[in-house]
Amino acid sequence: MSNDIRRQTEKLLSGLSDRTADLVEGLAAPFSEPVVRLGVTGLARAGKTVAITSLIQNLLHQGGMPLLSAMGGGRITGVHLGEQPDLTLPRFAFEDHRDALLGQSPSWPESTASISQLRLSLRYRSGAWLKRAMSGDSLLHIDIVDYPGEWLLDLPLMDMDFHSWSAQMFAAAEQEPRQSLAKDWLETTRRTDLNAHWDERDAKRLHQDYTDYLIACRHAPRVKLSLLQPGRFLMPGDLAGSPALTFAPLPLNPGQALKHGSLAAGMAKRFEDYKHLIVWRFFKEHFARIDRQLVLVDLLGAAEGGHVAVSELQDAMVSVLKAFKPGQNAWLGPLLHGRRVERILFAATKADHLPAAQHDALRRLLTSLLNQAQSRAAFAGAKTSVMALAGLRATLPATATIDGKTVDCVSGIPLDSDKVEAVYPGHLPRDLVDLRALSPGAFEILAFKPPSSLEEIRPFPHINLDRALNELLGDLLQ
Numbered sequence: 001m002s003n004d005i006r007r008q009t010e011k012l013l014s015g016l017s018d019r020t021a022d023l024v025e026g027l028a029a030p031f032s033e034p035v036v037r038l039g040v041t042g043l044a045r046a047g048k049t050v051a052i053t054s055l056i057q058n059l060l061h062q063g064g065m066p067l068l069s070a071m072g073g074g075r076i077t078g079v080h081l082g083e084q085p086d087l088t089l090p091r092f093a094f095e096d097h098r099d100a101l102l103g104q105s106p107s108w109p110e111s112t113a114s115i116s117q118l119r120l121s122l123r124y125r126s127g128a129w130l131k132r133a134m135s136g137d138s139l140l141h142i143d144i145v146d147y148p149g150e151w152l153l154d155l156p157l158m159d160m161d162f163h164s165w166s167a168q169m170f171a172a173a174e175q176e177p178r179q180s181l182a183k184d185w186l187e188t189t190r191r192t193d194l195n196a197h198w199d200e201r202d203a204k205r206l207h208q209d210y211t212d213y214l215i216a217c218r219h220a221p222r223v224k225l226s227l228l229q230p231g232r233f234l235m236p237g238d239l240a241g242s243p244a245l246t247f248a249p250l251p252l253n254p255g256q257a258l259k260h261g262s263l264a265a266g267m268a269k270r271f272e273d274y275k276h277l278i279v280w281r282f283f284k285e286h287f288a289r290i291d292r293q294l295v296l297v298d299l300l301g302a303a304e305g306g307h308v309a310v311s312e313l314q315d316a317m318v319s320v321l322k323a324f325k326p327g328q329n330a331w332l333g334p335l336l337h338g339r340r341v342e343r344i345l346f347a348a349t350k351a352d353h354l355p356a357a358q359h360d361a362l363r364r365l366l367t368s369l370l371n372q373a374q375s376r377a378a379f380a381g382a383k384t385s386v387m388a389l390a391g392l393r394a395t396l397p398a399t400a401t402i403d404g405k406t407v408d409c410v411s412g413i414p415l416d417s418d419k420v421e422a423v424y425p426g427h428l429p430r431d432l433v434d435l436r437a438l439s440p441g442a443f444e445i446l447a448f449k450p451p452s453s454l455e456e457i458r459p460f461p462h463i464n465l466d467r468a469l470n471e472l473l474g475d476l477l478q
């Protein structure tokens with residue numbers, strides 16, 4: 001190639017948009033091997049790892065997914081784990097998570113703090129005779145991408161500057177239960193001179209105390225708040241300890257000038273760096289490539305936390321939903337080049353804590369919560385649905401007699417016990433207004449051990465995982 005032509009080609013290629021580059025890459029793959037990227041997200045402890053592990057196990061070992069129409073109809077002829085396309089992304093540690101569940105004393109998988117990916121390749125016979133006659137078996141690669149929902153909660157940061165974001169964080173910390181949990185962080189902030197010359201150690205101290213406060217908001221007993229920013233402070237992945245994460249909100253007046261070289265000026269710069277190096281990049285490199293999305297919501301956990309936890313979950317869903325409506329966002333729309341997630345399923349997780357008769361109430365509550373968070377009609381173009389789900393059913397139906405009345409309950413082995421117990425979880429309110437009125441602890445969910453009957457070569461018990469997959473991918477397996 002002459003230098004001139006090479007220069008022109010390089011210029012042309014560098015001028016290609018990333019989306020076009022994606023397409024070119026896609027064209028290089030064999031036409032006969034379609035790929036779908038299935039995102040699975042949810043806030044910390046929502047049940048992502050358990051649901052994905054069970055989903056893979058149930059696809060690898062047939063018999064547990066009758067409501068996935070291709071599987072129920074016996075049209076799936078082979079499933080295997082393939083080489084994932086993004087070799088620089090951590091692989092979803094399916095075998096480790098499965099083995100934890102299969103152990104002598106089964107345990108739930110470890111918490112995961114980052115994004116991961118795994119490719120499942122499905123060989124299936126089409127349900128359409130013409131397609132079957134023309135091409136025999138078909139192949140679909142499903143690239144499952146597990147990423148923390150907290151990263152979606154960073155979306156609103158892109159439209160804020162450091163002053164306005166800080167003001168929001170301090171205003172939130174004035175309300176209980178945050179106020180009590182924020183004491184140490186607020187005290188450290190009060191003792192810090194914001195005009196002092198930038199010192200990384202001051203920044204680290206403030207960052208650590210602020211992060212501890214966010215962790216307490218999420219994990220302190222019966223608190224379970226959702227609206228925690230920046231998302232990477234809770235889910236740092238491999239960025240833990242990096243300068244782009246070493247900042248914290250500061251008590252500034254609106255428009256307050258920041259002294260050059262000061263702690264406050266340095267924090268404001270770090271905030272901007274975080275937005276552009278981390279938030280923007282996540283949306284561009286990962287979110288923009290998702291075709292179908294499963295959003296897991298721990299509504300029962302929020303119900304346990306009471307009215308503040310439920311309201312925060314709803315506010316968090318507002319941010320999450322915005323990510324799926326890129327047209328309404330000035331910078332996200334252009335970044336996605338008009339592309340959008342085609343199907344979104346919102347699932348209320350851990351439904352096995354409730355007797356089957358209450359599953360419909362759980363689904364309705366999540367539907368109302370989403371409807372109030374944003375009109376679902378605004379998702380023009382994306383097919384959305386809602387259901388109750390348990391990635392791994394750890395309980396069985398049971399009945400108990402309470403005050404002379406027989407009530408439906410569930411039985412399983414509580415996390416802190418070795419004996420099967422029948423547990424009555426209480427009655428989940430049917431109405432969002434009643435749910436929001438709950439005081440912390442009024443509705444209590446007892447954590448169970450994973451079931452002890454799991455086998456490596458058999459499907460795992462679940463609730464609605466097959467229906468969920470059918471909603472999300474059924475059309476691609478026709």
Ligand SMILES: Nc1nc2c(ncn2[C@@H]2O[C@H](COP(=O)(O)OP(=O)(O)OP(=O)(O)O)[C@@H](O)[C@H]2O)c(=O)[nH]1
Nearest residue numbers: 044045046047048049050108111112390391392394
């Ligand atoms: N009974 C029951 N408990 C579940 C189920 N799914 C998750 N859990 C519980 O919820 C916890 C969190 O589940 P994970 O799948 O690890 O949640 P995650 O969203 O991956 O959490 P992070 O990785 O921390 O973000 C588990 O350790 C279990 O205690 C389920 O289907 N049934």
Ligand SMILES: [Mg+2]
Nearest residue numbers: 048049111112
């Ligand atoms: Mg996880």
